[in-house]
Amino acid sequence: MSDKTVHRVTTRSLLRNNIRNYTMFLMLALIMIVFAFLTNGVNLNSRNFTNIFIQNSYVLLLAVGMVQVMILGCIDLSVGSVCAFVGAISAMVYNTGAGMFTAVLVAVLIGVAIGAFQGFWVAYMKMPAFIVTLAGMLLFRGLTYIITNVTPVGLKDDGYKQLASGMANIPGLQVGNLYPTALILGIILFVAYAVLEVVSRKRKIRNGFDVAPAGLFLLKLVLIGILVFGLSERFATYRGLPRVVILLGIVVFIFNFMMKNTVLGRYIYAVGGNARSAKLSGINSELVTFTVFCIMGCLSGLAGVVFTGYMNSALPQAGNMFEMDAIASCYIGGVSASGGIGTIIGVIVGGLVMAAINNGMSLMNIGSDWQYVVKALILLFAVFYDVYSRRKSGLG
Secondary structure, rough: HHHHHHHHHHHHHHHHOOOOHHHHHHHHHHHHHHHHHHHOOOOOOOHHHHHHHHHHHHHHHHHHHHHHHHHHOOOOOHHHHHHHHHHOOOOOHHHHHOOHHHHHHHHHHHHHHHHHHHHHHHHOOOOOOHHHHHHHHHHHHHHHHHHHHHOOOOOOOOOOOOHHEEEEEOOOEOOEEEHHHHHHHHHHHHHHHHHHHHHHHHHHHHOOOOOOOHHHHHHHHHHHHHHHHHHHHHHOOOOEEHHHHHHHHHHHHHHHHHHHHHHHHHHHHHHHHHHHHHHHHHOOOHHHHHHHHHHHHHHHHHHHHHHHHHOEOOOOOOOOHHHHHHHHHHHOOOOOOOOOOOOOOHHHHHHHHHHHHHHHHHHHHOOEEEEEEEHHHHHHHHHHHHHHHHHOOOOO
């Protein structure tokens, strides 16, 4: 068989095995193009791009944790209530004069403790995650009402708000209305990504693993580069780089690396794919489940801080439907309804698909009632596509 034939087979196999990931990117691009026509290009301007990320950052943070829970075959219905509870406590801590770092640290630690509490019941007491987190949803919503007396907790100054909607620009580095910090960071990120991809490809070739043809590999780098530089240009031409985008980028990088390159990541996929087989092969599935719920709690606490900063106050009713948005982002982003399948990047794209649809309909002055209808239909289609594709491939 010639090299050309091998490349053709490899390309076809690569496309077939990653069809869901490619579909999500194509869907996001198509949605942006359609709304560009319907809104006369308003959805593509720099200000709107920045607002999409700022307004949906807390959902994307929750989705990063939720995908790990759902890969295990579990679900967490409590994240919205946890966001409200932790947000209220962190605001109270901040108002004492403790400072932003202390408030965030307290929020994260409380989130981890809540995740450990729920993870204990799920992992070691063998209770269904649905029931445990449903109880958690009610428990922490009630506690939020108790500690706030059903009254918003105002913040003493705008320092808290800077994390959610402030900009991280290099002081003095501004050319007219252009903030080059975003472009500089975009270049650094792309170069680092390209180097890591090239090193990974060479390692796979050296160890005899299948890799994509060189042409397809270069095309992937070019498309990623266009995406990174395009997004950096949008940020650079409107106020600069949002701090919450940097926070989200760090979280995505850490957990994407963990899921792809660490023992814990492999164990999460193994337990989600077949818990009994994972147990028989020596994996401590209880500890893996417990750890994932701790991670989910940590990210719920962080999301609570971000949302409190975005609203500039801790609202007792905060977090309403956050769990549904995070779960929908996961399903749309390619997570399997039966567990064992899903990626961090996929759910981020899924979350952006939902954000782009909400944003486009808002720009068209379509009411929230119709937005719920559209989101429901998209979620239904995403799960149907998962079930259909698994049945077609003989996996379910």
